[in-house]
Amino acid sequence: MPEEKPSGLVQGTLYMLILKTLDLEPMHGYGIGVRLAQISKGVFQVNAGSLFPALRRLERDGLIRGEWRVTENNRRAKYYSLTTSGRGMLKRETRAWEVQTTAIGRILKASHGEL
Amino acid sequence: MRWLNRVIGGAYALARKERAERELDEELRACLEAAIEEKMRSGMGREEATRAARLETGLVSTHSVKERVRDVGWEAWVDTVSRDLRFAGRRIVQRPGRSLIVVLTLALGIGATTAMFTLVDAMLLRPAPWNAHGRVVWIVGLWGRSPMPRNFSYPDYLTYRDRATTLSGVAAEGGTAMAIGGRQPQRVLGALVSGNYFDVLGLRAQIGRTFAKGEDTAPDANPVVVLSDALWTAHFGADAGVIGTPVAINGKPFTIIGVAPRGFTGAAFATDPFQLWIPMAMHDTAKQADGGLLTDANRVHVVGRLRDGVTTAEADAEARVIARQLNSSQTPVDQEKSARVLPIRGGLTPWEQESLAPMFGLVSIVPALVLLVACANAANVLIAYHTARRREFAMRRAIGASRGRLVSQLLAESLVLALLAGLAGFAASFALSTVIVHFGEVPPDFSALLVLDGRALIAATTVGVAAVVLFGLGPALTTTRLDVLPVLKDEGTTSTASRGSGRLRRIMVVAQVALSLTLLVATGLFFQSLSRALRVDPGFDPQGLATVSFDLNLQGYSPDRRAVFVERFVERASTSPGVTAVAAANILPLGGEMYSATLVSNNGASSSRASVAQVSPKYFETLGLAIVRGREFTAAEVAANAPVAIVNETVARRLWPGLDPLGQQVRADDSKEPWREVIGVARDAKYLFLTESPLGGYYLPLPTASGGTFVIRTSGTPRALLASLTDIARELDPDLPIATAQTMDERIHRTVNLRRAVVSLLGVLGTLTLLLASVGIYGVAAHSVSMRTREVGIRISLGARATDVLLMIVRQNLSLSLVGVAIGLGISAAGAAMLASYLFGVTAGDPATFAGGALVLCLVSLVASYLPARRAARIDPVVALRYE
Numbered sequence: 001m002p003e004e005k006p007s008g009l010v011q012g013t014l015y016m017l018i019l020k021t022l023d024l025e026p027m028h029g030y031g032i033g034v035r036l037a038q039i040s041k042g043v044f045q046v047n048a049g050s051l052f053p054a055l056r057r058l059e060r061d062g063l064i065r066g067e068w069r070v071t072e073n074n075r076r077a078k079y080y081s082l083t084t085s086g087r088g089m090l091k092r093e094t095r096a097w098e099v100q101t102t103a104i105g106r107i108l109k110a111s112h113g114e115l
Numbered sequence: 116m117r118w119l120n121r122v123i124g125g126a127y128a129l130a131r132k133e134r135a136e137r138e139l140d141e142e143l144r145a146c147l148e149a150a151i152e153e154k155m156r157s158g159m160g161r162e163e164a165t166r167a168a169r170l171e172t173g174l175v176s177t178h179s180v181k182e183r184v185r186d187v188g189w190e191a192w193v194d195t196v197s198r199d200l201r202f203a204g205r206r207i208v209q210r211p212g213r214s215l216i217v218v219l220t221l222a223l224g225i226g227a228t229t230a231m232f233t234l235v236d237a238m239l240l241r242p243a244p245w246n247a248h249g250r251v252v253w254i255v256g257l258w259g260r261s262p263m264p265r266n267f268s269y270p271d272y273l274t275y276r277d278r279a280t281t282l283s284g285v286a287a288e289g290g291t292a293m294a295i296g297g298r299q300p301q302r303v304l305g306a307l308v309s310g311n312y313f314d315v316l317g318l319r320a321q322i323g324r325t326f327a328k329g330e331d332t333a334p335d336a337n338p339v340v341v342l343s344d345a346l347w348t349a350h351f352g353a354d355a356g357v358i359g360t361p362v363a364i365n366g367k368p369f370t371i372i373g374v375a376p377r378g379f380t381g382a383a384f385a386t387d388p389f390q391l392w393i394p395m396a397m398h399d400t401a402k403q404a405d406g407g408l409l410t411d412a413n414r415v416h417v418v419g420r421l422r423d424g425v426t427t428a429e430a431d432a433e434a435r436v437i438a439r440q441l442n443s444s445q446t447p448v449d450q451e452k453s454a455r456v457l458p459i460r461g462g463l464t465p466w467e468q469e470s471l472a473p474m475f476g477l478v479s480i481v482p483a484l485v486l487l488v489a490c491a492n493a494a495n496v497l498i499a500y501h502t503a504r505r506r507e508f509a510m511r512r513a514i515g516a517s518r519g520r521l522v523s524q525l526l527a528e529s530l531v532l533a534l535l536a537g538l539a540g541f542a543a544s545f546a547l548s549t550v551i552v553h554f555g556e557v558p559p560d561f562s563a564l565l566v567l568d569g570r571a572l573i574a575a576t577t578v579g580v581a582a583v584v585l586f587g588l589g590p591a592l593t594t595t596r597l598d599v600l601p602v603l604k605d606e607g608t609t610s611t612a613s614r615g616s617g618r619l620r621r622i623m624v625v626a627q628v629a630l631s632l633t634l635l636v637a638t639g640l641f642f643q644s645l646s647r648a649l650r651v652d653p654g655f656d657p658q659g660l661a662t663v664s665f666d667l668n669l670q671g672y673s674p675d676r677r678a679v680f681v682e683r684f685v686e687r688a689s690t691s692p693g694v695t696a697v698a699a700a701n702i703l704p705l706g707g708e709m710y711s712a713t714l715v716s717n718n719g720a721s722s723s724r725a726s727v728a729q730v731s732p733k734y735f736e737t738l739g740l741a742i743v744r745g746r747e748f749t750a751a752e753v754a755a756n757a758p759v760a761i762v763n764e765t766v767a768r769r770l771w772p773g774l775d776p777l778g779q780q781v782r783a784d785d786s787k788e789p790w791r792e793v794i795g796v797a798r799d800a801k802y803l804f805l806t807e808s809p810l811g812g813y814y815l816p817l818p819t820a821s822g823g824t825f826v827i828r829t830s831g832t833p834r835a836l837l838a839s840l841t842d843i844a845r846e847l848d849p850d851l852p853i854a855t856a857q858t859m860d861e862r863i864h865r866t867v868n869l870r871r872a873v874v875s876l877l878g879v880l881g882t883l884t885l886l887l888a889s890v891g892i893y894g895v896a897a898h899s900v901s902m903r904t905r906e907v908g909i910r911i912s913l914g915a916r917a918t919d920v921l922l923m924i925v926r927q928n929l930s931l932s933l934v935g936v937a938i939g940l941g942i943s944a945a946g947a948a949m950l951a952s953y954l955f956g957v958t959a960g961d962p963a964t965f966a967g968g969a970l971v972l973c974l975v976s977l978v979a980s981y982l983p984a985r986r987a988a989r990i991d992p993v994v995a996l997r998y999e
Contacts, residue, residue, distance in 0.1 A: 028142075028145065028146070028149070029142060029143075029145075029146045030145070030146040030149040030150055031149075033146075033172065034153075045171075047172070047173035048143070048146065048172045048173040048174045048180050049173050049179065049180050049183055050173075052139075052142070052143065052146075052180055052183070052184045053183045053184050053186070053187050056184045056187040056188070060120060060121050060124040060125070060187065060188060061120055061121065062120040071145075071149070073149075073152065075145060075148065075149070076141070077142070077145045077146075077149070078138070078141075078142045078145070
């Protein structure tokens, strides 16, 4: 089945972003999407078709944990929160990401003189 | 640990599938609701908000989102597969006729291959139960540069036993015929073994004990014997009380100390199962006729147990080093000793495996061919049915099913069919080997090896699953390769058969015809060889002859006692009712063995190899072997061992061309024998095999202290006479085992046993493939007729006569078969050339056999295509043009 990638999102990055969102506070699926859009100022519009499979994958891997709770609007929703190993993963991923983006940034900024 | 989480999570989801589904539904609904509320808060109406929320979240179809969430875990795959399998099961039940054809067809192929596997497995592969961990190994000798593994000599065995450090024990066994006394004296194959034999093999007696330490050291001091389970059951009625009781072995008293575990018959068990074991030190007591095991002759099997942690390769390296120490600097290169350590696998010794493996390879081709034909046929049937479903496939593609899904669904169907066929084939292999054993008159100890166990079942299913790939993938791929629109728009039945699958089907038919023709030709050639071999004139009259033989040496008969026994037996047998003549000899023709010598005459000519036999008076009369010149030995000549001889025509021609052989002098080359005067010339006879080319024959008077083999002519049925003959022997000596008792006819048939087994194997399988091929041809013809119904309707309405239609269809199918026949003739010619050395009385290119085979296939395909063609000729054009 062809995988539909979120708009402009590097595959795998979505996992990191979800982990980061949940690091701030436990959140349900819809909330995560809204939060991602808010923080990125509308750059990332995450489709349910990508979000929910990603949540299922993270939950399966034991990085996040789902739990049914009542929302502020008095509805039942499945709230996800980070597990210990999820927190560790986020830390590692963030560090790796920073290393990579710095490196990529350097390459993109490289001029003839530096060679 | 992530994979563990995945596995557990998946299993959990699978176990609580409904709950997981409900939660996912609820979660998605909650998400949508939240989005809708959000929109409504910004002032939209409920309906508008719902639409906007669906678009924004991407929850337009919750179904596809759910599908993708489900696909995250591996359990989704289980789900798909189980759905496919259930669907396949339904389709199989819906089409019982088709399913039955496919299953039966494949079962035949699988059955044939499984039966063959069982045989090869028993001979070459299956580890013995006492060697499940493979710690017991063969140590075999190699001589010079020859790659052929050999036995060891006893002194060499001792060297390995004392020097090997990689082995915790090295044991020796040497087989020899022994006579065991009791109520029913019997001649059995026993083994002289080293004292550590059972310990090295890791075996304990099922009752009693095995040999104790030291029981094999002092010569002739410990006459003890361990029985095999089979002998204990057959000879002693499985009575536990026999432990500690005496039994006569070769006429000497031994004490039974134990019974070996059930099923154990020696390190190699397939050809010569041992029935009893005595310590090597009892060698002189159990003396056999043909000298010793303890000499330099290479006559013992050597096995060893690997020390813990030692690999076969390490033991092998050490064995080579020890072997090198056995050679001196004077040893000629071609006699230099080397050794190898080989795993014990199958029931044959390494040297037997080495020589038999090529034959197995050759024979295994046949079931493989049957399997191929069966797969082709099954594929044909499947293609036909898949093709009929093309509209369904197109429809499903149109509403979004991927081709992969369709293919996997069709493969699931094939898989279920193949598994059913695997089970049916397992049963069929049992029936097939029974049939082959029955028609082939395979020796019983050989057929006992055809045990269908778990390994055979696994083999059958493996073959079945491999068959899926062979017969399922092709049809699944071709029939799903379709352009959706044309198929959907089409009326359904096209005027010409779809090209891709049609071509595949035609190729399958050509292959089937070619392969079954090959088998048919091979069967024909072997059948002719067999019948020609059986029609060969043995030179004497085999009808009405009975033969019995006794191993008097084993029983320790003195020459005098022997002479008395022979004389009395001849006397008593002569007076039996119906008996017309009795003779004694040291050997009889066509018994599977022959003594031979090169003859020289006093004029210096020498003959090629000649069969030598010592015979009593009336030998030629009894056998019905004509004396063409001169006369038989008289009783006086035999009693005095007079220097006279009888030769056959070949010898006479060779030694004294153009001269009168009578009165000439002859003797065996290199012998201390006196010159003998030729007093008679006998007709040429067959001595070893019916199929041998003419051999020389040389007959001497039977010395009084020789013999033990008798031939008796009766006017009644020889079979019935055998019982009274054995009774006579028992009255003369109740402890004497009977070595053989059979009619001459049985002996002759036994010499062609292998040929007969091959013919029956080929015959059964050849008939099956022919049957399969005819079903295949019929299937293609029937299918093409149904695909061309409209075309035929148009032709008829335009004025084609029924015979035109009939001829058209038949011609088309026949031309297909003719291509197959042509290819088949080519394969047969190549195959027959390979088999030439196994044929007798018929050339590998025998035109009649080839033409006959081709004719049979043409006729079969004519009949198989006639039936559908007749149906086509009766098509009503009005109905046909409306036909969908």
